[in-house]
Amino acid sequence: MAVAWIGNRETLVERAAAHAAALLGSSRCPVFSLDTDIHGTRAAIALAERVGAAYDHADGAAVSREVALFTDKGAMTVAPGETRRRADVVVIVGELPQIHHQFVGELAETVPDLSAKNQREIFLVGSNETSAPRLSNGRTATLLSCGEAGLGATLAALRAQWRGRQASQPVSNFDDFAKALEAAHFPVFLFSGDATEGLALEMLQGLISDLNRKSRASGLHLPASENGWGSALASTWMTGFPLRTGFAHGFPEFDPWRYDVARMIAAGEADLHLRISSSIVQPQKKRNRMALIALAKTHEPVAGAAVTIAIGEAGVDHQAVVYSSRTGSLRSVDARAASELPSAATVIRLVASHVSAEAALPC
Secondary structure, eight states, X not given: OOOEEETTXXXXXXXXXXXXXXXXXXXXSEEEXXXXXXXXXXXXXHHHHHHTOEEEETTHHHHHHHHHIIIIIOOOBOXXXXXXXXXXXXXXXXXXXXXXXXXXXXXXXXXXXXXXXXXXXXXXXXXXXXXXXXXXXXXXOEEEOOXXXXXXXXXXXXXXXXXXXXXXXXXXXXXXXXXXXXXXXXXXXXXXXXXXXXXXXXXXHHHHHHHTTTSOOEEEEOOSOHHHXXXXXXXXXXXXXXXXXXXXXXXXXEOTTTTOHHHHHHTTOOSEEEEEESSOOOOOOOSSOOEEEEEESOSSOOTTOSEEEEOOOBTTTBOEEEEETTTTEEEEEOOSSOOSOOOHHHHHHHHHHTSOTTOOOOO
């Protein structure tokens, strides 16, 4: 089975890695897009440091919103296990990624330690069009909405009404929400940056802060991408900064606008793009003749790529360490269908072995 290509020509992995290294060495502004496990992220950041690259998650916008909440504003959060055990009122804020729907369903099926009733009370904050995860026994979440108003405006109105102030458009079912909070021992708000803007996330934290003036409440961060959040954590412990960090000057610099890889490609700033992901996506539109190096789970060369090397999927083709939103920490996963495809970390280290450690950094 072919696992490496230079252009459309099949080749040995060693030769493809050497060609990729040559492209990286000659690049003046390389950028990396990551969607990989912890070991792949660590290898990619080490390579980025060597070649002076900037790196971001493949879906950088959502992860960046979540990172900004913690770096700019701060948040009161709780672990998933504590939520399962103690949260008697659960508030779903906006639409959550599909990967978290099973967890929400489990919350609806179980009874917390602190509940005075036999079930949790579940609310959904959003517009009338907001879809909620499926709950058990035909239950539905009580909608807190300001009609067609956006999530940020709805949270602002909810916060104002809770403080006893007027809102231009009252929140539906607010009285039920207020009664539930008055009786609650531990309300928890579930949120994600997937479909939630940064200002809405800040408004949510303001509401949680208001609730803690007289009682207690917290939030549970359910990341837009588990791989993305794992990469953000790995980047932080390796460089001191989260994703959207660059090594253009030989040391790590964090700038969420400047090192937004999607923006850099669209603006024609990058001349080489290394994309690391088990999935295949269409190449992003670009202004210049940017070279593409694709590490993906594929049986054929990626369209438009100068180099394609097939990699396995973490937890499927090989063992991996990944971030788990079910535990709020890293965990080791076994290969569900082990194959001979190499891991992203293995291929990246092979490419790095062909890059001169003394290569001149981009200006």
